[in-house]
Amino acid sequence: MRPVSSLSLSPSVKVRLVSAGFRFTSDLRGLKPLQLSKEASLSQPEALEVLQTVRRVVGGDEGGGGASASLTALELLQKEEEELRSIVTFSSQLDAALGGGLPVGKTIEICGAPGVGKTQLCLQLAVDVQVPSCFGGVGGQMVYIDTEGSFLLQRVVDIATAGVRHCSLLAEDDEQRVAMETFTVETILSNMFLVRCHDYVELLAELHLLPGFLSAHPRVRLLVIDSVAFVFRRLFDDLSQRTRLLNDLAQQLIAMATRHKMAVVITNQMTTRLRGGQSQLVPALGESWGHAPAIRLLLHWVGPQRMAAIFKSPAHMDSTIQYQITSEGFRDANQCEQPQSKRPRRHTNQPAASQRVTSC
Amino acid sequence: MVVLRAEMCPGLDEDLVKDLRAADIKTVEDLVSSDTEEVAQRCSVSYKALFAIRRVLLAQHTAFPVSGADLYEELLSSTAILSSGSPSLDKLLDSGFYTGEITELSGGPGSGKSQVCFGVAVHISLHLKQSVIFIDTTGGLTAKRLLQMLQTETSNREEQMEALQRIHVFQLFDVFSLLDCLYSLRAGRLQQASVGGGGGSVKAVIVDSVSAVISPLLGAKHNEGMSLMIQVAGVLKTMAKDFNVAAVVTNHVTRGDGGEVQPGLGASWSHIPRTRVLMEKLDRTSVVSHSSLRSATLIKSSRQVTHSPARHGAQIAGKRCTKKC
Numbered sequence: 001m002r003p004v005s006s007l008s009l010s011p012s013v014k015v016r017l018v019s020a021g022f023r024f025t026s027d028l029r030g031l032k033p034l035q036l037s038k039e040a041s042l043s044q045p046e047a048l049e050v051l052q053t054v055r056r057v058v059g060g061d062e063g064g065g066g067a068s069a070s071l072t073a074l075e076l077l078q079k080e081e082e083e084l085r086s087i088v089t090f091s092s093q094l095d096a097a098l099g100g101g102l103p104v105g106k107t108i109e110i111c112g113a114p115g116v117g118k119t120q121l122c123l124q125l126a127v128d129v130q131v132p133s134c135f136g137g138v139g140g141q142m143v144y145i146d147t148e149g150s151f152l153l154q155r156v157v158d159i160a161t162a163g164v165r166h167c168s169l170l171a172e173d174d175e176q177r178v179a180m181e182t183f184t185v186e187t188i189l190s191n192m193f194l195v196r197c198h199d200y201v202e203l204l205a206e207l208h209l210l211p212g213f214l215s216a217h218p219r220v221r222l223l224v225i226d227s228v229a230f231v232f233r234r235l236f237d238d239l240s241q242r243t244r245l246l247n248d249l250a251q252q253l254i255a256m257a258t259r260h261k262m263a264v265v266i267t268n269q270m271t272t273r274l275r276g277g278q279s280q281l282v283p284a285l286g287e288s289w290g291h292a293p294a295i296r297l298l299l300h301w302v303g304p305q306r307m308a309a310i311f312k313s314p315a316h317m318d319s320t321i322q323y324q325i326t327s328e329g330f331r332d333a334n335q336c337e338q339p340q341s342k343r344p345r346r347h348t349n350q351p352a353a354s355q356r357v358t359s360c
Numbered sequence: 361m362v363v364l365r366a367e368m369c370p371g372l373d374e375d376l377v378k379d380l381r382a383a384d385i386k387t388v389e390d391l392v393s394s395d396t397e398e399v400a401q402r403c404s405v406s407y408k409a410l411f412a413i414r415r416v417l418l419a420q421h422t423a424f425p426v427s428g429a430d431l432y433e434e435l436l437s438s439t440a441i442l443s444s445g446s447p448s449l450d451k452l453l454d455s456g457f458y459t460g461e462i463t464e465l466s467g468g469p470g471s472g473k474s475q476v477c478f479g480v481a482v483h484i485s486l487h488l489k490q491s492v493i494f495i496d497t498t499g500g501l502t503a504k505r506l507l508q509m510l511q512t513e514t515s516n517r518e519e520q521m522e523a524l525q526r527i528h529v530f531q532l533f534d535v536f537s538l539l540d541c542l543y544s545l546r547a548g549r550l551q552q553a554s555v556g557g558g559g560g561s562v563k564a565v566i567v568d569s570v571s572a573v574i575s576p577l578l579g580a581k582h583n584e585g586m587s588l589m590i591q592v593a594g595v596l597k598t599m600a601k602d603f604n605v606a607a608v609v610t611n612h613v614t615r616g617d618g619g620e621v622q623p624g625l626g627a628s629w630s631h632i633p634r635t636r637v638l639m640e641k642l643d644r645t646s647v648v649s650h651s652s653l654r655s656a657t658l659i660k661s662s663r664q665v666t667h668s669p670a671r672h673g674a675q676i677a678g679k680r681c682t683k684k685c
Contacts, residue, residue, distance in 0.1 A: 001547075002543050003591065005587055005591065006536075006539045006543065006588070006591045006595075007536075008536035008540075011583060011584050021362075021363040021386055021387050022363065023362065024362075027362070027363050027365075057540065057543075070493075070528045070529060070530045071528070071529050071531075072524065072525045072526070072527060072528055072529070073494075073503050073506050073524040073525070073527035073528075073529055074503070074521055074524040074525045076501075076502075076503040076529050077503035077504065077506075077507060077524060079503075080502065080503055080504060099504070103502070105499070106499055106502075107499060240579055241579070243575075244575070244576050244577075244578075244579050245576075247572070247575050247576040248576040250572070251497075251533045251534060251572060251573065251576065252533075254498065254499040254533055255533035255534070257499060258499060258531055258533070280646070280647070281647070282647055283647065287468060287469070287613070287614075287615070288575070288612055288614065288624070290468065290469030290470070291469050291498070291569070291571075291572065291612045292498075292572075294498065294499045294500045296469070296470075298647055298648055300648075309648040311470060311647060311648045312469055312470040314474045314475065314478070314500040314501070314502070314505060315500075315502045315504060315505040315508075317652075318648070318652065320648065
């Protein structure tokens with residue numbers, strides 16, 4: 001027995017139901033749509049919808065099946081091991097920090113100052129998600145939502161070529177060689193679905209249409225939105241509305257990520273926060289946005305060296321790794337001329353780190 | 361306003377309901393507050409019959425007073441205190457999470473709320489051998505992390521698997537699914553979960569986080585947000601009371617007028633949890649902090665002195681064993 005106001009119906013319908021005296025679902029038992037529409041002054045289709053919702057909800061409660069299926073944590077573990085494999089990147093340090101690769105079924109945010117490599121990492125992931133499963137990859141397609149116009153096709157071709165070359169060098173047995181035939185630059189490009197959005201309305205509309213697209217393309221394993229900050233930072237007078245829209249967006253993204261078993265990568269920009277006379281570089285879009293992604297990566301510079309830090313993750317320890325952007329894409333930082341030291345890398349030793357980095 | 365129906369009580373048949381409707385008496389409230397003699401005359405039914413009906417309806421729909429002593433007895437016998445797995449947090453909470461109440465953990469991103477929730481779930485399922493219901497609305501729950509936490513507590517694989525089976529996970533991302541889930545739990549799935557879950561009744565319902573599904577609805581244009589928020593609160597409270605479970609919810613934070621950090625969802629929500637804890641990262645000078653220490657402050661409690669910050673060392677343990685090949 002539930003109050004009618006907790007049902008998923010339009011508010012005006014609920015108001016009319018309550019004022020006609022139907023406060024609980026038990027009050028609506030045994031009513032025909034015609035009767036209900038007369039008593040609560042609803043239209044016929046509205047009355048029908050109300051009764052169908054009530055039937056579904058009450059049936060769910062009594063039948064025990066319910067609208068929401070639950071898993072035990074053990075079943076979830078098995079599901080994670082079988083279906084939700086991580087996306088292996090070409091940077092072994094990043095994979096290690098993330099416990100095997102970019103997790104599928106989660107929202108990941110990449111923030112950083114301009115030029116540090118956010119779009120490069122996104123383009124690299126666009127190729128990584130397509131690596132065939134016999135090489136340890138996920139073998140999926142991807143959707144790239146570009147809001148900044150930073151998707152450069154030539155760069156993608158370079159990264160894809162380097163990826164194909166890397167895998168063909170690794171191909172040892174027949175299965176891998178067969179897989180290499182379908183893993184070429186042409187197929188990589190044909191498995192990337194590109195959408196260009198110019199403002200936040202287009203972005204929200206695209207996300208509204210995306211579930212239909214994803215049902216038609218079940219192989220999609222990665223959604224990249226580059227970047228969310230760009231469209232939400234312009235022309236927004238009402239900041240509280242922006243916060244609400246962003247929270248809603250976040251929930252839609254995590255729902256899509258879980259339901260369609262894909263990783264959602266969002267890039268964010270940086271802004272300056274002034275606190276008591278001191279300024280600090282923080283991710284944009286406000287503090288409440290910080291709750292939205294499950295995992296947050298910060299790309300920053302320490303001297304001339306680029307670093308990637310995981311600073312929010314419920315499943316991984318906060319850690320920082322070094323990386324570089326080469327013509328082949330996002331790779332581990334070259335360790336060429338540094339002495340092999342047993343001392344663990346601590347970036348509190350910042351002066352020491354910048355002295356240690358040599359140009360390779 | 362409960363609508364009068366024919367099967368509500370003996371003596372109230374279809375014809376009488378129709379007559380009452382004609383006399384503009386549609387709900388129980390109308391009948392009870394009207395003049396019985398006048399209505400009996402208007403509907404041409406005997407005064408005694410109508411009086412009897414009125415008495416039965418009153419008995420069915422009124423609340424009964426309970427003596428304080430009985431209430432205290434019931435409380436003593438049914439309340440349990442669940443440890444959170446961290447001794448300093450337990451001390452802050454007056455030995456742990458109390459069943460029959462809602463406890464709120466609020467904090468900024470990365471402050472450790474989800475980790476505490478995982479810790480509570482693991483502790484209850486492993487050490488107390490009872491079931492836990494975990495409602496995840498943020499996508500932050502991974503079974504691997506739960507397994508990792510279990511592995512630091514016990515190395516027996518059987519026990520780990522059993523403990524995992526006692527944690528029931530719901531992944532929901534909007535408020536209506538949350539309401540559906542909570543109502544169906546209250547209507548009986550709670551008992552089902554305890555029977556099927558390998559023994560042990562459900563002792564805690566954890567919602568991580570409740571603000572993620574409600575905050576998009578609070579604001580200027582949406583007039584339903586508050587109502588849905590209070591409904592979620594209502595069903596959680598009644599579930600906690602009726603089934604003797606501890607309800608734990610997490611909340612985000614906002615900045616108040618003076619710039620200080622306060623829990624989200626506004627003043628209306630602030631009355632709902634019995635106990636509220638605010639968690640923060642200790643190192644706030646940079647985005648990437650290298651300390652895994654967090655601080656937890658009690659900001660609302662009916663049992664303890666509030667505003668006494670306790671150092672709550674949330675060292676995320678067990679990371680050494682997760683190199684995935």
